[in-house]
Every structure is written in C-alpha cells, then in structure tokens.
Amino acid sequence: MSFLDHIKRCNNARLDEFEPWFIGAERAGFLHRDFAPVVAARTKLFTRRAAAWHLDPALATPDKRTAAVRGFLLELRADGYFKGLWREEAYPVSWEFTRAPLMAMERAAVPWFGVRAFGPHMTGYVRRQDGLHIWVPRRSYSKPTFPGQLDNTVAGGQPAGIGLHDNLIKECAEEAAIPQALAVQAKAVSFVSYLNQSDMQLKPDLMTCFDLELPEDFTPYANDGEVDSFELWPVRRVFETVRDTTEFKYNCNLVLIDFFVRHGLLSADDPQFAAIVSGLKMMYTLPNGIG
Amino acid sequence: MSFLDHIKRCNNARLDEFEPWFIGAERAGFLHRDFAPVVAARTKLFTRRAAAWHLDPALATPDKRTAAVRGFLLELRADGYFKGLWREEAYPVSWEFTRAPLMAMERAAVPWFGVRAFGPHMTGYVRRQDGLHIWVPRRSYSKPTFPGQLDNTVAGGQPAGIGLHDNLIKECAEEAAIPQALAVQAKAVSFVSYLNQSDMQLKPDLMTCFDLELPEDFTPYANDGEVDSFELWPVRRVFETVRDTTEFKYNCNLVLIDFFVRHGLLSADDPQFAAIVSGLKMMYTLPNGIG
Numbered sequence: 001m002s003f004l005d006h007i008k009r010c011n012n013a014r015l016d017e018f019e020p021w022f023i024g025a026e027r028a029g030f031l032h033r034d035f036a037p038v039v040a041a042r043t044k045l046f047t048r049r050a051a052a053w054h055l056d057p058a059l060a061t062p063d064k065r066t067a068a069v070r071g072f073l074l075e076l077r078a079d080g081y082f083k084g085l086w087r088e089e090a091y092p093v094s095w096e097f098t099r100a101p102l103m104a105m106e107r108a109a110v111p112w113f114g115v116r117a118f119g120p121h122m123t124g125y126v127r128r129q130d131g132l133h134i135w136v137p138r139r140s141y142s143k144p145t146f147p148g149q150l151d152n153t154v155a156g157g158q159p160a161g162i163g164l165h166d167n168l169i170k171e172c173a174e175e176a177a178i179p180q181a182l183a184v185q186a187k188a189v190s191f192v193s194y195l196n197q198s199d200m201q202l203k204p205d206l207m208t209c210f211d212l213e214l215p216e217d218f219t220p221y222a223n224d225g226e227v228d229s230f231e232l233w234p235v236r237r238v239f240e241t242v243r244d245t246t247e248f249k250y251n252c253n254l255v256l257i258d259f260f261v262r263h264g265l266l267s268a269d270d271p272q273f274a275a276i277v278s279g280l281k282m283m284y285t286l287p288n289g290i291g
Numbered sequence: 292m293s294f295l296d297h298i299k300r301c302n303n304a305r306l307d308e309f310e311p312w313f314i315g316a317e318r319a320g321f322l323h324r325d326f327a328p329v330v331a332a333r334t335k336l337f338t339r340r341a342a343a344w345h346l347d348p349a350l351a352t353p354d355k356r357t358a359a360v361r362g363f364l365l366e367l368r369a370d371g372y373f374k375g376l377w378r379e380e381a382y383p384v385s386w387e388f389t390r391a392p393l394m395a396m397e398r399a400a401v402p403w404f405g406v407r408a409f410g411p412h413m414t415g416y417v418r419r420q421d422g423l424h425i426w427v428p429r430r431s432y433s434k435p436t437f438p439g440q441l442d443n444t445v446a447g448g449q450p451a452g453i454g455l456h457d458n459l460i461k462e463c464a465e466e467a468a469i470p471q472a473l474a475v476q477a478k479a480v481s482f483v484s485y486l487n488q489s490d491m492q493l494k495p496d497l498m499t500c501f502d503l504e505l506p507e508d509f510t511p512y513a514n515d516g517e518v519d520s521f522e523l524w525p526v527r528r529v530f531e532t533v534r535d536t537t538e539f540k541y542n543c544n545l546v547l548i549d550f551f552v553r554h555g556l557l558s559a560d561d562p563q564f565a566a567i568v569s570g571l572k573m574m575y576t577l578p579n580g581i582g
Contacts, residue, residue, distance in 0.1 A: 096565060096566075097565070098560070098561075098562035098563075098564070098565070099562075120559065163559075163560040164559040164560050165558065165559050165560055168559075187554075187555025188555065188557060188558060188559030188564065189552060189553050189554070189555055190552065190553065190568060191564075191565055191568055191569075193569075206565060208559045208564070210559070211555065261480060261481065262480050262481070262553050263478075263480070264478025264479065264480055264502065266479060267456065267479060268411065268454075268455040268456050268459075268479030268499045268501070269389070269454040269455055269456055270389075271389035271390075272389075273389070273479065273482075273499070274387060274388070274389070274482055274497060275387075277481060277482055277572070278482075278484075278572055281568070281569055281572060
C-alpha cells in the first residue's frame with residue numbers, strides 16, 4: 001500500500017455504470033444500471049429520460065417524497081435488501097449538507113441510491129514531550145460494518161436535523177466518553193471526499209475532518225459498545241500503519257492522510273505531494289458531463 | 292468581499308477562449324484565441340489540429356524546445372511584448388512540478404502560453420500569550436507587479452532546477468532575513484490552485500502552502516528591497532482584512548484562507564465551508580473535455 005493506493009481504493013467507482021437521479025432540477029444521487037430497472041419495474045416513483053432518472057414531480061414536498069420512497073424501501077427490506085443494516089436513522093438527501101434537504105432517507109438505503117452521506121471524522125491527538133500522539137480506536141468486533149478494524153478517534157454518520165459540530169459533540173460522548181467541555185474545542189479543519197463503489201452501491205461521501213488536541217491526562221474509553229479499545233500511538237506509528245497496511249477502515253485512511261499533510265509530515269518535494277493533497281478531495285464529473 | 296469572492300476573483304478565466312497546446316502527448320499549457328494566431332503566423336513552431344496546438348515534434352529534447360521557443364520570445368520582446376517584466380529567469384514547463392520539465396521558458400512569457408507556474412507561499416506565524424499572530428509584509432512600492440499590496444510572509448516563483456523547500460529557504464533569507472536554521476522548519480501543509488486570466492494571459496497556477504511557527508523574539512525585515520515593511524497582526528485582523536478587502540495580492544488571499552481553515556477559524560456548519568475548502572483547489576476541466 002501507499003497513500004495514493006488508499007485514495008484509489010476509496011475512489012474505485014466505475015461511474016459509467018451509474019446514471020444520476022433528480023428531484024426537480026437538483027441531482028439527488030445515482031442509480032446503478034442493474035438497480036435502476038429494479039426500482040423502475042416496481043414503482044411509479046422514478047421515470048427515465050435523457051440518461052437520467054427523475055423522482056415523480058407530484059411529490060412536491062420533502063415530507064411527501066420521504067413518505068413515498070419509504071414505502072418502497074420497506075418493500076425492498078421485506079424482500080431481503082439492506083440485510084441487518086436497517087437502523088431507522090434518517091439521513092438528509094442533499095449534495096451539499098448545508099442546503100435544506102430535498103427529502104430524508106433511511107441510512108441503509110442511502111448507498112443504493114448513490115446519495116451523498118456526510119459526517120464528522122475527528123482526530124484526537126496529544127502533544128507529548130516525546131512528540132505528537134493519536135488516540136486510535138479499534139471498532140467493536142460485533143459491529144455490523146468493518147468489525148475489528150482501526151478507526152478515526154471519533155467518527156459518525158450525519159443524521160438529518162442536527163449540525164455537524166453538535167453531532168460530533170454527541171458522538172464524542174457516546175463513542176469515547178469525551179466530555180462536552182473538551183469536545184466543543186474540536187476544530188473543523190478540512191474535508192475528505194471520495195466515490196466508493198460496492199457492487200450496485202455508491203458512496204459519493206464527504207466527511208468533515210476535525211482536529212481535537214486532548215490533554216495528556218485524558219483517556220478516552222468506549223461508552224456505547226461501538227469501540228473495542230483505545231490506544232495512544234506515536235504519530236509515526238499511525239503514519240506507517242496507514243501507509244503500509246489496510247488495518248484502518250477504508251475511508252479513515254483519508255482523514256489521517258489529511259491530518260499528516262496538515263501537520264507537516266509530508267515533504268513539499270515528495271513527487272506525490274500534489275496528487276495526494278488533491279486526491280483527498282475527489283471531484284464528481286460523470287462521463288456524461290454531469291458534474 | 293467574502294472568502295468565496297476571493298476564490299471567484301482568482302478563478303476568473305473564461306476557458307472557452309483558450310485551446311490547449313501539447314509537447315508530444317503531454318499538455319504543456321493554453322493559448323488564447325487572440326494570441327494563438329500571432330504565434331502561428333510568425334513561426335513554424337506550432338501547428339493546430341483537433342482544437343489543440345502542437346509544438347514542432349522535430350524539437351525532440353527539452354534543450355532544443357527551450358532554445359527554439361526562446362528565439363521566438365526574444366522577437367516578441369523586441370516587438371514590445373512582456374514590457375518591463377522580462378527577468379532572464381527560467382521557469383519549468385510541466386503540469387506537475389515533480390515531473391521532469393518538458394522545457395524551460397522565460398518567466399515573463401509563461402502566462403502568455405498558459406503554462407502552470409509553481410512556488411512556495413509561506414505563512415509565518417507566532418503563538419503569543421494573547422493568541423495567534425501573522426507576519427504581514429507590504430510589497431515594495433517599486434515592484435513591477437502589485438506594488439504596495441499586502442503579501443504572504445514569504446512567497447516566490449519557482450525557477451527550474453531547485454526544490455520547493457530549498458527555494459523557500461532561499462526566499463526566506465532574501466525577502467525576510469529568516470535564517471536557514473528557522474526556515475528549514477517550515478512545513479508544506481497544503482496547496483492552492485486557480486485559473487486566473489488577464490486578457491490573453493492565463494495563470495493556471497499551483498502554489499504550495501507552507502506554515503512556519505516563528506519565535507516571539509524574531510522580527511523579519513526586508514533584505515532585498517522586495518518588501519516595504521513587515522507588521523505582526525493578530526490573526527483576527529488578517530482574517531477580517533482578507534474577508535472584507537482586496538488589500539492582499541489576489542492569490543495571497545487563498546493561501547491565507549487555507550491557513551484559516553487549517554487552523555480552525557471556520558465553522559463546520561458555515562454554509563460555505565465545503566465550497567470554500569474545495570474552491571481553494573480548483574480543477575482544470577476545459578469545455579472541450581480536456582481536463
């Protein structure tokens with residue numbers, strides 16, 4: 001592995017297998033060519049024209065869209081889609097998190113509709129006498145996704161109806177027992193974005209990177225069963241583990257590479273410097289020119 | 292002004308007025324539709340096919356290309372092009388700085404041929420008891436470009452044949468009397484890129500951002516006449532001056548906005564957060580699809 005290999009691994013999507021779908025004039029997501037017919041054959045929700053899918057314009061409000069699509073998603077679930085991942089957690093449907101959502105959608109369905117997910121990913125670090133250290137959690141072995149893999153110090157998906165920083169403060173408490181007085185000091189310092197494909201599912205996600213400097217005498221611990229254990233690693237060990245292995249959950253590598261860049265661990269004259277820095281923020285231009 | 296206004300101001304290029312030019316299979320730069328005929332009418336250096344220009348393939352080595360193009364540039368200079376800006380300073384012609392240059396080109400001609408320029412732009416800052424401060428220079432009133440405007444602490448163009456960090460160390464000594472022992476501690480932490488047009492000239496430049504924490508008892512001073520004066524400003528004053536005015540040289544605003552983001556001065560829930568962060572690294576897709 002190398003840093004660029006992680007970027008490629010996160011950006012494995014074959015975009016020519018997808019077509020965009022729209023709510024009115026706004027692109028809401030992408031449908032895989034093998035999933036779109038499944039949708040189209042079973043509902044009147046989507047119609048296709050000019051190489052794109054359009055949600056029924058009669059669904060004129062976010063609430064109406066949410067309810068109509070939910071009915072269909074429940075049918076899909078009854079037919080065995082989404083496996084054990086259905087969570088009754090509403091994600092906003094919006095290409096930009098700060099815009100008013102076009103509708104809400106159950107989290108488990110989001111990658112099937114190529115809807116962009118958002119979320120805070122925080123690196124908790126400690127400046128010790130002997131150098132920078134990072135708190136590294138291992139995901140619980142009983143988590144449904146990526147069990148036992150290494151993770152960012154605190155990270156979470158972004159539900160509808162709460163701000164990114166407030167959501168991070170909540171996740172800090174739940175996942176790492178970081179008290180609010182510390183968590184409010186976390187700073188949004190970057191984002192990473194990528195286009196990750198898994199069969200018919202597409203994650204064109206954008207994760208906001210936060211840094212939080214933690215005091216030496218603070219030790220995070222798993223508060224909600226999502227984390228198996230925390231360890232404080234010298235930044236060089238994190239650097240080498242990211243660079244040389246796939247021990248971290250795939251997208252967490254990008255957040256850590258962004259941290260390494262911002263904290264000056266790469267050289268300006270590294271032949272890959274610009275490719276790494278730009279690769280962390282992948283753009284979204286489809287073969288059909290819809291960007 | 293706002294941060295996004297600065298990004299728009301730096302990215303004012305009307306790309307449909309340009310066509311790319313190639314050396315072999317590699318895109319070297321862009322020619323404006325009003326400048327390309329001037330070139331084509333007076334030399335056999337460039338020929339046009341399929342909406343692109345191609346340097347004479349008989350010029351098979353970088354040295355041959357450099358010499359042949361230089362002959363033409365000297366003619367243009369004799370005819371009044373480049374005004375007082377000719378510096379006898381060779382810039383590398385390459386879309387990626389870390390690749391071997393395709394040829395070298397006099398700095399003054401580079402934007403006429405839409406060749407990407409590179410360079411280090413450093414923010415020198417001080418962590419004082421009362422908060423972060425930035426050393427802000429005012430450009431000499433006798434400089435041929437942007438006289439009297441505010442600038443990044445140290446910044447320079449990138450000539451051929453020297454690394455970015457070594458060039459920065461040299462510029463630190465020349466422009467701000469920062470000793471080598473301090474300058475080597477500067478860290479490459481990001482880049483900004485943009486597509487800036489001025490009539491027939493295009494700057495599709497990429498500047499590497501460096502941070503250097505300076506000790507409280509160090510004071511930079513102008514060593515080579517390029518800087519009129521240095522002042523140490525609280526970061527909030529720099530933030531507001533960038534946000535609200537055009538006092539800084541146009542591209543220096545982007546370097547400072549990148550600094551503000553990385554140092555946590557923006558909120559994750561700022562509706563413009565993602566647009567600002569992605570806008571600092573502009574992509575290069577031409578209307579003809581050549582990206």
